[in-house]
Amino acid sequence: MEKRQKKKTDLKKYRMLFIFLGMIVLSALVNDRFLTVKNIANIMRQIAANGILACGMTFVMLTGGFDLSVGATLTLAGGTALTLQPYMGVGGAIAAALLVGALCGCFNGVILSGIKAGSGEAFMITLGSQLVIFGISLLVFKAKFIPGSKSAVYNAIGTGNLGWIPVPLLIFAATAAIAHVVLAYTSLGRRIYLTGGNYEAARLSGVRVGFYKMLVYVVVGVAAAMSAVVLTSRSGGCSSDIGKGYELDAIAAVMVGGTSTDGGEGNIGRTILGVLMIGVLNNILNLMGMSSFNQMIAKGIVVILAVWLDGSRKTDKGGAES
Amino acid sequence: MDDIVLEMKHISKQFVGVKALDDVSLSVRRGEVHAICGENGAGKSTLMKILNGIYRADSGEIWLNGKLRNIQSPEEAHKAGLSIIFQEFNLVDTLSVAENIYLGRLREKGVKLNWRAIERRAEEQLKNIGAEIDPRIAVSRLSVSQKQMVEIAKALSYDANVIVMDEPSATLTDKEAQKLFSVISDLKKKQITVIYISHKMDEVFALSDRITVLRDGVAVSTAATKDTTRREVIASMVGRAMENEYPVRQGRRTDETVMRVTHIRRKPVLHDVSFEVKKGEILGIAGLVGAGRTELVRAVFGADPVSEGQIEIKGVQKKIKSPMDAIKNGVALVNEDRKELGLVLKFPIAENISICKIGSIVRKGFIQRKQENRIAEEYTGKLAIKSTSCRQKCVFLSGGNQQKVVLAKWLYADADILLLDEPTRGIDVGSKYEIYKWINRLADAGKAVVMISSELPEILGLSDRILVLHRGKVAGEFENEDKTATAEEIMSCAIG
Numbered sequence: 001m002e003k004r005q006k007k008k009t010d011l012k013k014y015r016m017l018f019i020f021l022g023m024i025v026l027s028a029l030v031n032d033r034f035l036t037v038k039n040i041a042n043i044m045r046q047i048a049a050n051g052i053l054a055c056g057m058t059f060v061m062l063t064g065g066f067d068l069s070v071g072a073t074l075t076l077a078g079g080t081a082l083t084l085q086p087y088m089g090v091g092g093a094i095a096a097a098l099l100v101g102a103l104c105g106c107f108n109g110v111i112l113s114g115i116k117a118g119s120g121e122a123f124m125i126t127l128g129s130q131l132v133i134f135g136i137s138l139l140v141f142k143a144k145f146i147p148g149s150k151s152a153v154y155n156a157i158g159t160g161n162l163g164w165i166p167v168p169l170l171i172f173a174a175t176a177a178i179a180h181v182v183l184a185y186t187s188l189g190r191r192i193y194l195t196g197g198n199y200e201a202a203r204l205s206g207v208r209v210g211f212y213k214m215l216v217y218v219v220v221g222v223a224a225a226m227s228a229v230v231l232t233s234r235s236g237g238c239s240s241d242i243g244k245g246y247e248l249d250a251i252a253a254v255m256v257g258g259t260s261t262d263g264g265e266g267n268i269g270r271t272i273l274g275v276l277m278i279g280v281l282n283n284i285l286n287l288m289g290m291s292s293f294n295q296m297i298a299k300g301i302v303v304i305l306a307v308w309l310d311g312s313r314k315t316d317k318g319g320a321e322s
Numbered sequence: 323m324d325d326i327v328l329e330m331k332h333i334s335k336q337f338v339g340v341k342a343l344d345d346v347s348l349s350v351r352r353g354e355v356h357a358i359c360g361e362n363g364a365g366k367s368t369l370m371k372i373l374n375g376i377y378r379a380d381s382g383e384i385w386l387n388g389k390l391r392n393i394q395s396p397e398e399a400h401k402a403g404l405s406i407i408f409q410e411f412n413l414v415d416t417l418s419v420a421e422n423i424y425l426g427r428l429r430e431k432g433v434k435l436n437w438r439a440i441e442r443r444a445e446e447q448l449k450n451i452g453a454e455i456d457p458r459i460a461v462s463r464l465s466v467s468q469k470q471m472v473e474i475a476k477a478l479s480y481d482a483n484v485i486v487m488d489e490p491s492a493t494l495t496d497k498e499a500q501k502l503f504s505v506i507s508d509l510k511k512k513q514i515t516v517i518y519i520s521h522k523m524d525e526v527f528a529l530s531d532r533i534t535v536l537r538d539g540v541a542v543s544t545a546a547t548k549d550t551t552r553r554e555v556i557a558s559m560v561g562r563a564m565e566n567e568y569p570v571r572q573g574r575r576t577d578e579t580v581m582r583v584t585h586i587r588r589k590p591v592l593h594d595v596s597f598e599v600k601k602g603e604i605l606g607i608a609g610l611v612g613a614g615r616t617e618l619v620r621a622v623f624g625a626d627p628v629s630e631g632q633i634e635i636k637g638v639q640k641k642i643k644s645p646m647d648a649i650k651n652g653v654a655l656v657n658e659d660r661k662e663l664g665l666v667l668k669f670p671i672a673e674n675i676s677i678c679k680i681g682s683i684v685r686k687g688f689i690q691r692k693q694e695n696r697i698a699e700e701y702t703g704k705l706a707i708k709s710t711s712c713r714q715k716c717v718f719l720s721g722g723n724q725q726k727v728v729l730a731k732w733l734y735a736d737a738d739i740l741l742l743d744e745p746t747r748g749i750d751v752g753s754k755y756e757i758y759k760w761i762n763r764l765a766d767a768g769k770a771v772v773m774i775s776s777e778l779p780e781i782l783g784l785s786d787r788i789l790v791l792h793r794g795k796v797a798g799e800f801e802n803e804d805k806t807a808t809a810e811e812i813m814s815c816a817i818g
Contacts, residue, residue: 187684194677197666204625204663205677205731206649264668 016258016270020277027284034287041166045158045234047279048168049227051272053246054253055172055179056223058271059216061254062183063196064263065112066122067217070224070250072134073104074243078228079141082149082238090154098225104133105221109214116199116210119261130247138240148236158234168230175226180268192216196263248303253278255306278302326385327352327515328404328484333382335368335539342368343379344539350484353513355506357530357547359521361559361778361813365539366519370486374399374406387483405477406486411469413461420444420457423476447475451505467498474505478514485509486517491525492612503529521559521610523552523817535559553810556817560778560809568783569759573766575603575786575803579637580770581653581739583622586631591617593794595631599739599770604761606785606802607774609816614794615774616658619741623655624648635739649678654737656728658744658774660721664728670713672698674727678735701730706756722753729760740764742773746780758784778809792818 027034053070060067081097088096108129112122149155160167183189194202195212203209227246232238257274259266281302285295328350335343343365350356360366371377373384375393384391386402393399413422420441444457453471461469470490477485491499506516506529520526526533527547534544535558543558582598591614599605609615621628624642633640635651642648657663665674675698676683683694698712705726709719716724725745732740746754761784765771775781781788788800788807798815800807
């Protein structure tokens with residue numbers, strides 16, 4: 001009896017992997033351009049920006065939080081990276097962009113940790129800060145398109161290859177690796193998990209929960225700035241809506257991967273899977289020549305499905321508890 | 323000759339594994355004030371909830387106003403002539419007094435409500451009990467005492483001839499309580515029966531005609547108030563046979579004060595509490611629910627901010643502003659709610675044991691999982707925690723084993739001062755005994771233990787000294803090194 005139960009949970013654990021493999025098979029059947037080297041490389045290049053952001057979002061969601069403002073942060077940081085290059089050089093401008101991302105995250109983190117926000121408050125407050133940050137970027141950059149960098153190094157970040165591997169994929173892989181090591185093996189990661197696992201119990205056991213709750217927003221802010229660098233490099237410029245919708249893609253990737261919105265459960269591996277799934281979905285819809293409107297609908301449905309699956313997982317767990 | 327208005331016969335009720343009521347019979351005469359007394363958890367509330375149709379009895383009969391009733395909901399209780407006023411009122415703050423009184427019964431002829439008629443009727447009901455309250459104002463603007471009057475008016479508006487009041491004076495000032503008592507005497511003159519639940523002996527003796535005592539789910543006695551005494555009532559409230567339920571300590575306490583807490587205040591629950599605890603001593607803290615026991619240990623542990631007070635540990639003044647500070651100073655807190663506050667339930671046993679001292683299993687920032695598991699295995703073995711492995715999630719453990727994980731975590735944290743808040747609540751008898759043995763063993767090993775418990779026998783059986791709290795103040799202190807304190811003296815001190 002117990003054994004069968006275990007087998008069942010094992011299957012559930014890999015449910016998303018099976019769905020992903022199914023998606024690939026289906027995509028390959030539907031469109032013969034899908035499984036070409038060129039297309040795969042293209043997918044890998046496309047998912048990098050969302051992947052980096054989703055790694056940061058995983059930190060936030062592991063604490064039971066939420067961040068809707070990262071798209072706006074991405075825009076502000078991207079504009080910063082391009083605008084400052086003539087004055088500070090590539091390295092300086094990237095550093096400045098990362099600092100902007102960290103500051104935006106810090107702004108969210110201090111407020112949310114200060115009011116001991118639950119996910120509902122986090123939703124509303126980061127919705128507010130999204131407006132604030134987006135408004136600032138419109139003011140600073142006067143809502144204009146900022147032309148791309150003239151630096152070959154900067155442009156290589158988004159478009160270059162190292163051997164046959166796209167550079168943005170390498171950046172994503174490195175980010176994911178670091179995020180995974182931090183979360184799975186370090187005391188910092190453990191304390192982040194504990195903060196999300198049971199905030200009050202962790203606090204009463206001497207974990208500085210307020211600090212970690214703040215820190216994760218800084219992490220996602222920096223991740224948004226990294227995405228901004230990759231994205232502005234790849235697309236050769238920065239428009240005022242470059243970051244639009246990125247917050248939802250990142251949250252969707254984390255949730256589709258199966259990280260719980262309750263906090264305390266999930267990992268980077270799941271997030272990578274979620275990023276791949278969202279990436280493949282976008283790609284196949286593009287290949288099939290679907291309009292961006294239809295893509296929007298498809299993505300929305302996927303997010304809803306992911307939340308629904310998360311809900312059904314929770315009821316499964318409830319069953320096991322009682 | 324006795325006109326019995328309510329009779330409960332052989333009522334039994336079992337909750338998962340716990341017998342809450344065991345063959346309780348109660349008969350109440352028309353027009354009397356019948357007091358029901360008992361310790362926390364004696365079954366008073368369960369009995370009333372059965373009467374009100376919130377719980378269903380497993381067996382037994384309820385006769386009300388001469389008929390056998392099968393009460394399945396508060397509405398049916400109302401129809402049968404019975405109303406209950408619970409401690410936490412059932413009023414809707416945003417609605418007016420009149421609307422609250424006639425809530426759910428606003429059906430009038432036609433579509434339009436005749437507000438004037440409703441308000442007039444509400445006013446009459448309130449006047450009947452001598453309450454001058456404008457029926458048009460919102461309930462949120464009323465004082466606690468006025469809300470209670472509204473509840474009574476509401477109960478009467480159902481034509482109830484039996485009214486149950488659950489600890490009605492708990493949140494009232496003395497003056498407001500006097501008003502309540504005069505209303506109760508008026509009700510009695512009108513031949514309305516009042517069942518009065520309280521642990522306040524003064525009130526019970528001033529108001530009631532008869533007193534029934536519940537203990538551990540059994541009705542142990544019913545007596546006419548004029549024929550019994552306070553002492554007798556308290557004795558039957560606590561008088562469990564003291565068998566050898568508690569392990570005997572090997573060692574004895576020392577004279578060395580480990581922690582001294584002075585003038586701690588936290589509004590509105592703690593008003594100036596001071597105490598000290600010695601190395602190797604078990605200090606029991608007794609008191610009724612709401613006396614400030616949990617608030618006291620939480621304040622000492624830094625879990626809640628305090629407005630005033632000093633804490634001295636081993637003769638040195640310490641600033642404890644957070645649980646982290648407390649842990650650094652060797653103070654541990656075992657919470658009363660282990661599922662919500664004690665454990666991260668969805669995490670493995672091992673990660674719950676290491677939680678207070680994560681630093682000890684980290685090398686260069688990395689968690690040493692093998693070491694963590696080794697430690698967890700050591701402690702699960704030591705405390706005989708039944709589990710499939712030390713990576714098993716705590717959700718899947720029984721209450722007793724969960725509590726042992728909490729204990730293991732503080733043993734690993736190597737705390738010198740252990741604050742235990744209801745350490746055996748909701749766990750089975752066998753695990754209880756093991757936890758008692760651990761408490762003794764820890765004290766023998768030179769730890770200072772402060773233990774809160776609502777179970778008096780537990781306090782009497784384990785403590786070297788007993789501190790009694792009453793309304794956020796120390797009401798008394800009893801020596802108990804040779805287990806000489808009596809339940810009666812503790813209880814009368816706790817009642818105040």
